[in-house]
Amino acid sequence: MTRREARGQTPTAATPSGTPTTTVGDAGGESAALPGLLALSWLHLRFQFLETVRVPIAVLGNLIFPALAMFFFVVPQEAVAGNPLFATVAVAGLSLFAICSASLFTYGLGVAEDRQQPFDPFVRSLPAGPAPRMIGRVLNGAIFSLFGIVPVVLIGWLFTEASVTALQLLAGIATVLLVAVPFTLLGMGVGYSLSAKAALPVVQVILFPLAFAGGLFLPPQMFPSWLDGISMATPTRAGRDLVIQALTGEPAYSGAWLVLLGWTAAFAALAVWAYRRDEGRRFR
Amino acid sequence: MTARAIGFGAGLGTEPQVQPGRGAPDDVPVVSVESVTKRFGEVVALDDVSLTVGAGELVGMLGPNGAGKSTLLSLVGGQRRPDAGAVRLVGADPRDASARVSLGVTPQETGLPPTLKVREVVEFVGRHYPHRVDTADLLGEFGISDLARRQTGSLSGGQRRRLAVALSLVGRPRVVLLDEPTTGLDVGARQALWAAIRRYHADGGTVLLTSHYLEEVQELAERVVVIDRGVVRADDSLDAILARVALHRVVVRSSAPLDALPGVVRSERSPATTGSGRLDRFELYTPDADALVRELVTSGVTFSGLEIRGASLEEAFEEMVAVPDGSDGTSGTSGTNEGSAR
Known part of the structure; x- marks a missing residue:
């Protein structure tokens, strides 16, 4: 589209009044075919994805940190990189870290930022409930989380002895996405209860200790027993061990599923509470 | 087109x-x-x-x-x-x-x-x-x-x-x-x-x-x-x-009750101050200033300091919404003299 083309059209603005076709007001709500939930969710996902992907630094940030961690902490250590099991475990830990980080940042920071944008109340006035926006947000987060693990897996595959079968890889990715659920909920809980300025440090304060205590950076076998006890109660450790179980067959500790479910329920409650509180404040 | x-x-x-x-x-x-x-x-x-x-x-x-x-x-x-x-x-x-x-x-x-x-x-x-x-x-x-x-x-x-x-x-x-x-x-x-x-x-x-x-x-x-x-x-x-608010403002000094003149829809009377020749100051609002002035002149009352100005819509609306709660009708801002004027 060129400027010249458009010039030709500007006189339309001066047209006194269009033909009086009855184009306004096609119906009161129900009789018109409303776009379905699926179509609307897809719409919201598409445009949220576009919005996110056009801020390249946000996307790259997700990709770079876990990839760098692979290069600094895993690839140079022959003892780890050269051992198929250890290498796979390291890839699993950093992949999970990528997912946790993406979930917490996308939802925690993203939601908090969205709430401050005046576009958000406008979207609420469109003929759609909160579901499409929510579904779009969750899926968008999942997509960028998956982007985050791509470099980690590639580096593991190219530069270490990490090895899995295709089936194990699929099982691993499925588990990673499942483990992402509680972190997504935690992120939303943060995002709906705090301003963007407050959400950023809070997310960082939550993410790094959880990642460390959960054994995503250092294997928990190196932990003293008291730390190992704490570690097993964290959602990161439960998630890590479950992902490793899917990837290598190394069994997770017995309470892992229970711990993960417990945190999921707790974070879900937090997210719902924060969402309602936010509704009550801004849209009474 | x-x-x-x-x-x-x-x-x-x-x-x-x-x-x-x-x-x-x-x-x-x-x-x-x-x-x-x-x-x-x-x-x-x-x-x-x-x-x-x-x-x-x-x-x-x-x-x-x-x-x-x-x-x-x-x-x-x-x-x-x-x-x-x-x-x-x-x-x-x-x-x-x-x-x-x-x-x-x-x-x-x-x-x-x-x-x-x-x-x-x-x-x-x-x-x-x-x-x-x-x-x-x-x-x-x-x-x-x-x-x-x-x-x-x-x-x-x-x-x-x-x-x-x-x-x-x-x-x-x-x-x-x-x-x-x-x-x-x-x-x-x-x-x-x-x-x-x-x-x-x-x-x-x-x-x-x-x-x-x-x-x-x-x-x-x-x-x-x-x-x-x-x-x-x-x-x-x-x-x-618009008819309600598009008024002209006529300011004039007189000792006569000018707010009773026909055509005045709203008025404000401030008592004489020293140096004003014992004449009260009237602010009269009317849709037709010409008619009011004609009326004023033919009535033969003594007046001085005649000023006429169109009240803008802006001012008119300001007045319309500037009524202090509970004081309706007491001051000139919204007190109407429509009854006495007609």
Whole structure:
């Protein structure tokens, strides 16, 4: 589209009044075919994805940190990189870290930022409930989380002895996405209860200790027993061990599923509470 | 010109005409607000407000900042719920998403997602509606076709305003809520937006708009609602409101009871001050200053210091809404002498 083309059209603005076709007001709500939930969710996902992907630094940030961690902490250590099991475990830990980080940042920071944008109340006035926006947000987060693990897996595959079968890889990715659920909920809980300025440090304060205590950076076998006890109660450790179980067959500790479910329920409650509180404040 | 008689029918030529739905016969008011009260903590934003807007009306809402205009719009748009009373949008609760198919709202100009392109935002909003206006037609209508591929973050304030109003119309709504649609625009951009709003209205659309600019309301509205401190102060046709407020102010000193002269609709009498020759100062408001002066001269009373000035609409509205609560009728500002004058 060129400027010249458009010039030709500007006189339309001066047209006194269009033909009086009855184009306004096609119906009161129900009789018109409303776009379905699926179509609307897809719409919201598409445009949220576009919005996110056009801020390249946000996307790259997700990709770079876990990839760098692979290069600094895993690839140079022959003892780890050269051992198929250890290498796979390291890839699993950093992949999970990528997912946790993406979930917490996308939802925690993203939601908090969205709430401050005046576009958000406008979207609420469109003929759609909160579901499409929510579904779009969750899926968008999942997509960028998956982007985050791509470099980690590639580096593991190219530069270490990490090895899995295709089936194990699929099982691993499925588990990673499942483990992402509680972190997504935690992120939303943060995002709906705090301003963007407050959400950023809070997310960082939550993410790094959880990642460390959960054994995503250092294997928990190196932990003293008291730390190992704490570690097993964290959602990161439960998630890590479950992902490793899917990837290598190394069994997770017995309470892992229970711990993960417990945190999921707790974070879900937090997210719902924060969402309602936010509704009550801004849209009474 | 005729080749592109757009209106909002541009896209519909090829689509089947949609009949008004079962739930929305023409006699159901498009917007109905019944005895609505809305509080924010201690503050009463709206106090027992009622307002009914029928299909095809163009209603302008005037009032100072914080009067409750935006709160009223947010209730009609389903973004808030009233503490008491009922709000209906074409007979349905605007808090139900499906009811809002009949509604068009403008985003605040600063609130457009900066990384999305103009045509993408139009597409995104339009796809929420069953019968949207074609994106190219809509952009042409608002004279912003050349911006289709620009990210909204790079638009000027005027361009964003146009896009914002365009977005309110993309779903062919029965009613649009326009909150300060042309604030901060230059004359040309404002005229272009007015033209678009008029076209929508000419096609049968209902418009509820707020503005600080009396000129804007005078230009567009057929009916005017004045809101102040959460209460509807006036609700009448534009002409009636204008007749009510388009007054001239005559200032004159005299010892005679000039406020009883015919044609005086409102007056203020301040007692004589030293040095004013024992004459009281009168501020008389009248729709016809010439007649009043003629009357004054022929009545033969002594007067001095005659001054005549047209009270602007702006001032008139200020006076209209500046009535301190509970003091109605005591001072000249709203105390009318209509009874004694006629």
